[in-house]
Amino acid sequence: MPRNRSGGGLAALSSSVRRTARPYSARKAQPIRRRVVVGVLALVSLALMTVYFREAEDGPLHDVQSVASTAMHPFDVGAERVARPFRDAYGWLSDLFNAREENQQLKDQIEQLRNQAIQNSTAATEVKRLQALLDYRRSDEFPADYDAIGAAVLADPPSDYEQFIIISAGSQDGVRLNAPVVTDEGLVGKVTRVSREQSRVALLTDKESAVSAYDVESEADGVIRHGAGGGDALILDRVPKDERVVRGDLVATSGRRFQLLPSIYPRNIQIGVVTSFGQTDIEANQQIQVDPFVDFDSLGAVLILKRKTPEPRFP
Amino acid sequence: MTLLPDALKAALLLFLAVVVQATIVGSFHVLRGTPDLVLVLLLVIALLRGSIFGAVAGFWAGFLLDTAYLGTLGVSSLLLTLAGYWIGRYGETTGRDRAHAPFVSVAVVTFLFAVGELVLQFLLGEAVEARAALIDAMPATLALNLLLTVPVYAVVRRLLAPERDTGARSLEVPIVG
Numbered sequence: 242m243p244r245n246r247s248g249g250g251l252a253a254l255s256s257s258v259r260r261t262a263r264p265y266s267a268r269k270a271q272p273i274r275r276r277v278v279v280g281v282l283a284l285v286s287l288a289l290m291t292v293y294f295r296e297a298e299d300g301p302l303h304d305v306q307s308v309a310s311t312a313m314h315p316f317d318v319g320a321e322r323v324a325r326p327f328r329d330a331y332g333w334l335s336d337l338f339n340a341r342e343e344n345q346q347l348k349d350q351i352e353q354l355r356n357q358a359i360q361n362s363t364a365a366t367e368v369k370r371l372q373a374l375l376d377y378r379r380s381d382e383f384p385a386d387y388d389a390i391g392a393a394v395l396a397d398p399p400s401d402y403e404q405f406i407i408i409s410a411g412s413q414d415g416v417r418l419n420a421p422v423v424t425d426e427g428l429v430g431k432v433t434r435v436s437r438e439q440s441r442v443a444l445l446t447d448k449e450s451a452v453s454a455y456d457v458e459s460e461a462d463g464v465i466r467h468g469a470g471g472g473d474a475l476i477l478d479r480v481p482k483d484e485r486v487v488r489g490d491l492v493a494t495s496g497r498r499f500q501l502l503p504s505i506y507p508r509n510i511q512i513g514v515v516t517s518f519g520q521t522d523i524e525a526n527q528q529i530q531v532d533p534f535v536d537f538d539s540l541g542a543v544l545i546l547k548r549k550t551p552e553p554r555f556p
Numbered sequence: 557m558t559l560l561p562d563a564l565k566a567a568l569l570l571f572l573a574v575v576v577q578a579t580i581v582g583s584f585h586v587l588r589g590t591p592d593l594v595l596v597l598l599l600v601i602a603l604l605r606g607s608i609f610g611a612v613a614g615f616w617a618g619f620l621l622d623t624a625y626l627g628t629l630g631v632s633s634l635l636l637t638l639a640g641y642w643i644g645r646y647g648e649t650t651g652r653d654r655a656h657a658p659f660v661s662v663a664v665v666t667f668l669f670a671v672g673e674l675v676l677q678f679l680l681g682e683a684v685e686a687r688a689a690l691i692d693a694m695p696a697t698l699a700l701n702l703l704l705t706v707p708v709y710a711v712v713r714r715l716l717a718p719e720r721d722t723g724a725r726s727l728e729v730p731i732v733g
Contacts, residue, residue: 279611279641286615286637290630294680302629309623316575317624324580331584 370541377425378544384507389544390414395439398537404447404467405430408543411438419505421546427511427534428452428494429543440545444537445512446473453504454512455495456529459485462495465512468530473537475513477529482520484527490515492531507546562716566601566613569715573597574620588688589696594621595669596704598636599643599661600712607644614640628680635672639665658709659702666701670694 293302371391378389392410399405410416412435422429422442430450434441443450446467454465454477461484468474477492492515496508513533520527577593584591598617602610617640618633643661650657670689677684 275607275611275641275645278608279637282611282615282637283634286618286630286634288630289633290628290676290680293629306623306626306629309619310626313575313620313624316571317579320575320579324576328580328583 367541373425374542374544377423382509382511384510384546386549387507387546388549390416390547391542391544392416392440393542394540397540398444398446402448404444404450404537405433406442406444406540406543408440408442408545409438410545411436411440413437415547416440416545417547421506421510422543423510423546424535424540424543426536427513428506429535429537429540431505432545442543445475445533445535446537452506452512453495453497454492455497456480456484456486456515457491457493458487459490461486462497463526463529465492465531473533474516475531475533477515477531478526480527480529482525482527486515486518486527486529488515488517562605563609563612565715566605566609567616569597569601569712570594570613570617571620574617574624577621578624586700587696588693589698589700590693591700591704592666592669592697593704593708595636595639595666596662596701596708597712598640599665600658600705600709601716602640602644603647603658603661604712604716605644606648607641610640610642610644610647611637612640614638631673631676631680635669635676638672639669658705662701662705663698666698667694670697 289302292300293306296302374391377383383389390410392408392414394406395409396407408422416432416435418432418435420432422431428445430442430444430447432440433443445452445465448467450465450467452465453462455462456477461480463477463480465475466478468476477486480486492512494504494506494508494510494512496504496506511534513531515529516532517530518527573594581591581593594617598610598614601613605613614636615633618631618636619629621627621632621636622629643665646661647657667690674684674686674689
């Protein structure tokens with residue numbers, strides 16, 4: 242039967258609740274006894290706690306606890322023996338239920354580790370590539386009157402007929418139109434379009450590309466163009482027949498002006514090596530094929546050259 | 557006088573509960589929660605037998621727990637004494653004959669006991685992990701304790717009948733007005 246204790250005196254009196262009739266002194270003594278008992282027990286607990294906490298490991302309360310624990314030990318052992326089969330069964334079932342979840346977790350972990358391994362491998366390759374670029378930037382081969390802007394290759398050539406790449410540096414990084422682009426392996430091409438954060442670079446293998454170059458051994462001048470046969474092969478064009486060019490000769494940028502136009506490429510950036518040469522009676526120049534040092538299909542990062550001196554002005 | 561045999565029965569029950577808790581129930585983990593047989597038993601005893609009985613039973617259960625787990629003597633005693641007293645008072649005043657009283661008692665005290673234990677451990681300079689105890693484990697512990705309440709209450713109610721003033725006279729409180 243619910244009793245309303247919070248409704249005030251009148252409400253309590255107005256309900257017909259059966260109450261135990263006790264002598265007045267007993268009713269008064271009951272709360273006091275209650276409070277005394279709980280107070281004493283709480284104080285004893287606090288005292289136990291304090292003494293136990295402050296005393297040494299071999300103090301009297303520790304001894305009492307040790308004795309009591311020893312007394313309980315047989316019961317603990319007995320209960321444990323009785324319960325062991327059930328605990329084992331519970332553990333077996335629990336493991337069984339957890340096995341599927343654990344299996345999934347392990348699979349997820351393997352997948353994560355695999356991804357991590359791929360990322361690590363990619364990062365290692367990237368580091369190696371960037372280190373090579375940095376070494377090239379610090380070497381004597383790097384053109385002295387140029388600075389370098391590093392950029393990652395964001396997009397590879399879309400097709401054999403569109404030989405350009407997109408790099409992650411733009412006008413805000415200091416990239417200018419027609420700036421030469423190189424790697425530690427050699428000349429890559431030149432910047433043909435510049436946006437704020439990205440640029441487009443026409444590769445040497447582009448049909449429109451033409452770079453004044455020379456045979457380093459014979460010092461025969463010519464122009465590097467894309468070969469007619471497709472692929473990455475280049476040709477060194479406009480080399481007169483009387484120039485002595487042989488297989489294995491190194492080809493590099495000449496940096497020379499053609500007529501009135503200043504060259505946009507600094508001198509002596511390596512391009513490739515002569516793989517074949519020949520001449521016909523009807524041709525005025527030699528047919529020289531050059532194998533480029535740069536692998537245009539796997540460019541990861543490049544350097545854009547920026548002149549330290551003012552840009553040459555085209556007439 | 558059934559008080560002494562009842563006290564002996566309660567003491568024995570709590571002793572067995574501590575042993576079972578330490579050896580069996582304590583290793584029973586579900587969703588990070590662990591049922592607390594001793595706490596549930598104590599609350600049921602306190603609910604049925606009153607505040608003084610509950611306080612003394614709480615002190616005894618706490619002493620046994622601290623002994624079984626080799627914990628700081630007095631910590632569990634203090635918390636369980638207060639829990640037993642409080643729920644005993646609840647039983648004496650409003651909760652004894654209500655069907656939901658055991659569940660309400662167990663639910664509230666399970667949470668407060670965990671909080672009190674954390675506070676005392678913190679004061680004693682022990683490592684405490686409030687998130688694990690109050691957030692991660694609490695829902696499961698609460699549910700398990702509530703599940704335990706049903707059989708424990710049924711058993712204890714048979715063994716320890718609610719205190720009745722069989723010899724005392726009863727009177728009707730007259731309607732005023």
